Amino acid sequence: MKISKVICGVLASAMVLAFAGCGKSEKTTLVMATNAEFPPYEYRDGDKIVGIDAEIAKAVADDMGLELVIEDMAFDSIIAAVQSGKADIGVAGMTVSEDRLASVNFSDPYTTAAQVVIVKEGSAIASPADLTGKKVGVQLGTTGDIYAGDIEDASVERFNKGFEAVQSLLQDKIDAVIIDREPAKVFISENEGLIILDEEYTIEDYAIAISKDNTELLEKVNASLAKLKESGRLQEIIDKYITAE
Numbered sequence: 001m002k003i004s005k006v007i008c009g010v011l012a013s014a015m016v017l018a019f020a021g022c023g024k025s026e027k028t029t030l031v032m033a034t035n036a037e038f039p040p041y042e043y044r045d046g047d048k049i050v051g052i053d054a055e056i057a058k059a060v061a062d063d064m065g066l067e068l069v070i071e072d073m074a075f076d077s078i079i080a081a082v083q084s085g086k087a088d089i090g091v092a093g094m095t096v097s098e099d100r101l102a103s104v105n106f107s108d109p110y111t112t113a114a115q116v117v118i119v120k121e122g123s124a125i126a127s128p129a130d131l132t133g134k135k136v137g138v139q140l141g142t143t144g145d146i147y148a149g150d151i152e153d154a155s156v157e158r159f160n161k162g163f164e165a166v167q168s169l170l171q172d173k174i175d176a177v178i179i180d181r182e183p184a185k186v187f188i189s190e191n192e193g194l195i196i197l198d199e200e201y202t203i204e205d206y207a208i209a210i211s212k213d214n215t216e217l218l219e220k221v222n223a224s225l226a227k228l229k230e231s232g233r234l235q236e237i238i239d240k241y242i243t244a245e
């Protein structure tokens with residue numbers, strides 16, 4: 001009797017340990033790194049981070065049976081967070097670029113985007129070609145930052161947040177801002193006297209950044225994205241935040 005009790009006890013604790021072990025190795029969260037300064041893709045509404053990317057990531061996490069956790073950080077820290085495993089995915093209106101592909105993998109694109117130029121109403125700058133020799137504001141570490149570096153004789157002012165570049169333009173400290181189209185639309189709607197040039201600077205694709213060490217996650221994210229596209233849910237999320245012109 002006594003011995004069987006002891007055996008039972010040992011077995012029971014072994015089982016508890018086994019389950020605890022399972023619980024630990026099985027991932028239950030999907031950690032998203034973002035920079036919540038980029039409406040309508042990610043921004044704060046009270047203490048919540050909302051927007052197109054937050055909803056797409058939530059839908060992907062739901063499809064994978066995981067709980068989404070959002071980590072807000074500087075835009076130029078996101079790739080490092082994904083590389084180090086601090087975050088599983090980087091979702092931040094992030095443009096697929098050759099440079100970034102050297103550091104991380106990208107999912108299939110989930111939307112097409114564009115870099116545009118914001119100027120003050122009445123500005124002599126009428127197209128991207130007129131940026132030669134001008135003071136151009138960008139958000140640090142973005143594709144806009146990289147493109148601005150290619151403009152002949154331009155001086156590039158780098159800001160931590162896109163809206164800070166817009167503030168600087170309003171104060172006539174710079175001549176133009178190169179930034180993604182949808183945030184540009186939000187920023188000009190909130191400030192008088194600004195326009196977006198008709199001619200885009202470039203067209204680009206946004207995708208989800210994932211560590212090169214985690215191709216299994218890349219495949220799962222692509223499978224979930226494909227389902228979201230197929231079901232129309234992806235478009236529904238985009239349409240909720242972006243009204244067609």
Ligand code: GLN
Pocket residue numbers: 035038075092093094095096139141142143144180
């Ligand atoms: N699409 C731009 C990039 O990837 C800007 C993204 C952002 O500022 N969140 O660099």
